[in-house]
Amino acid sequence: MSGAGNGRLLRRMLREEWRLHAELFGGRFAAFPVLVTAVAAAGCWLLTLTGTGLEAIAVGLHALVVFFGLQVGTIGLVGRDALRDVLGDVTLLVFSARTLPVTWRRLLATFLVKDLLYYSALFLLPLAVGYAVVAIEAGVPVARVALLWVTTAGAFTLGVGGSLTLAGIGTRSRAALLGIVAVATVAVVATNVDPVSFTPLAVYADPGVDTAIRGFAPAVVLATLGPVLFRPADTAGTRTAPDRYDSLRSLLGGDGVATRSVLEVARSSGSVWKVLFSMGVLFGVTALLVREIGRATPLDPSPGIAFGTLLGLGAFTTYSWVTSFDDASEYLRYPVSMADVFAGKRRAYLLLSLPAGLIYLLGSLYWLPPVEVALGAVVFPPVAVYVFGVTTYVTGLSPNELLFDTPLFAAFSAALAVVALPLVVAALVRSEMPTTATGIALGVAALAALVGVGLARRAGPRWQARTRLQ
């Protein structure tokens, strides 16, 4: 395909993405960038009230964007089956390698470029503008804000390219994937190399030609390697599977919905490893964030509360996995209530998310005091329960519809912020007020769990009624 052909394909993919969101969410989706700007500005302002510096907030934004990029990059893990189940009978250009004279790799590479352009404009630019509202008022030069947009775009590329490359290696050899992750981890720990210096954040912290080359190169390399290494899951041919239903069902108390959900996660691309992977990413990003805030500000954040909070919030991704293959209308054919369906989803969600998060917390005993780890282990499960309650109540079985559905996204963000903000503040001030901060963290987590249980109970009747009226 010629360069002009690539350009046409890219333009059509961009148009397709826009039409997909416009079709799914109607006119409401056009308001999404405005909402991101407002949330970013409000978040920055609230954090400055707690004494957090703008530089530390910029670090946090980079971490958030890397995480977002990693999630977007899991398109390689999700595959067409999940997309069909989530979006209905939708055919995207990226899956047209069998009918068009374009290779799978070229389609995926163009899809990647499309994602980078699309989300840089609709998500990262509003994020930078929201930051600018507070930063320029505080005397930060406009050039720094412009640099923030460029480096967050680089961070997004790093995230997307990173997860796609890891997924690509995983589709060829799981042993190789585990080996590479292990070697990278050991290299960072043993050689004392600072991994942040190989990210766009280093460019933001210290702009220069050398740092730019070192900071952006891994992002470019990973974004190139991802499409080259990835092999689509649907080329595997006819596959059989041993009957695992009964044995798993007995472990899950005879719950058919939970059994089916866990089997679907385990059998789909990435298996249960994708849960561990997304939790690991969140854990790593949180560890870097805590370290950078400690370096950039006089604060000494509590890693335990930070890990417990962010792993709990990140369990949203697990809910997304356990509902990836669901359509609420299917359950309306069976003699089960939506309350029963959500109860099954809760079992599957807790079974997958809690061990995955707790493994990382246990691993942190290597460098954290046991008290901090214990604090994280106590905060994490209640926050995960709260996230489940909020997500089921607001989105039902379609958590992915949060993306670009502005009213849903606003309601969801506000509900999470109500719990996340006091926990983040408690984490930031625990070194100054240990007893008070610990009490606040434990109290907020316990209250959140109660609210989460209540919301989850209401989600069944709410979605039962909604689905039957549609």
Next chain:
Amino acid sequence: MTAIETSDLRKEYGDVTALSDLSLSVDDGELFALLGPNGSGKTTTIEILTGQLEPTSGTARVLGHDPVSDPIAVRRAVGILPEREDPPSFLTPREYLRFVADVREVADPDDRIAEWADRFGFAELLDTLSTDLSEGERQRVMLAQAFFHEPDLVFIDEPLVNLDPIMQAEVREHMIDYCERGNTLFLSTHFLEVAEQVCTRVGVVRDGELVATHDPRTLDDGEQLLDYFRREVGRPGGDASTASAEVTAAARAGDRSADVDEAATDGEDT
């Protein structure tokens, strides 16, 4: 005994009327099919009768249960196969039918799984991931789940879609046999030959209205169900009352033994 009875069933979406005052009665042992153009209200009717959708007004009884106030009881009693629905991608047919057994509270399902897999020709595919089955193979699994708990009434939206000719013939025979044993089938289909060959009665819907019902076995020599169907819905711009009046006139003239629904002959919008 009456398996299904509806009275003035209506479904509106804003200004759009998807179903208009449907009054219908289907007896035990009937093989009833709704015929109609795309968007005429066939799927909406099935979704309301099976408790998946609430009507805007009107009442219904399905095997003695009210699908509005007690949808779970209806769904427990009937089998349902919607159009274009596949078994879960990452479960095998065996595991999916075990799941169906769980939610339908069928104990010891192994023998039933083997029996239905054999009947619908997917015994050798029981341990294949559903995502790797062909469209026709998936449809066979979905047919099995609809009959799996041996209900007295099954609703099927397009029973033969994606099936090869041999399997189509076998499913036709199964449907006839199922109703001859006193069970009831309620179909929605575009396949006129299905209605012509297996159904004991068809209902024609147009723009959300039931315009007539008819026994396809009583067509005159040389007449096709397609002619009847065209007469009822095929005339662009025609309205239900005109079509119904023509059927009524034909019946009265005795030029064919049309079993026209009494309500339709009265010119009601059923």
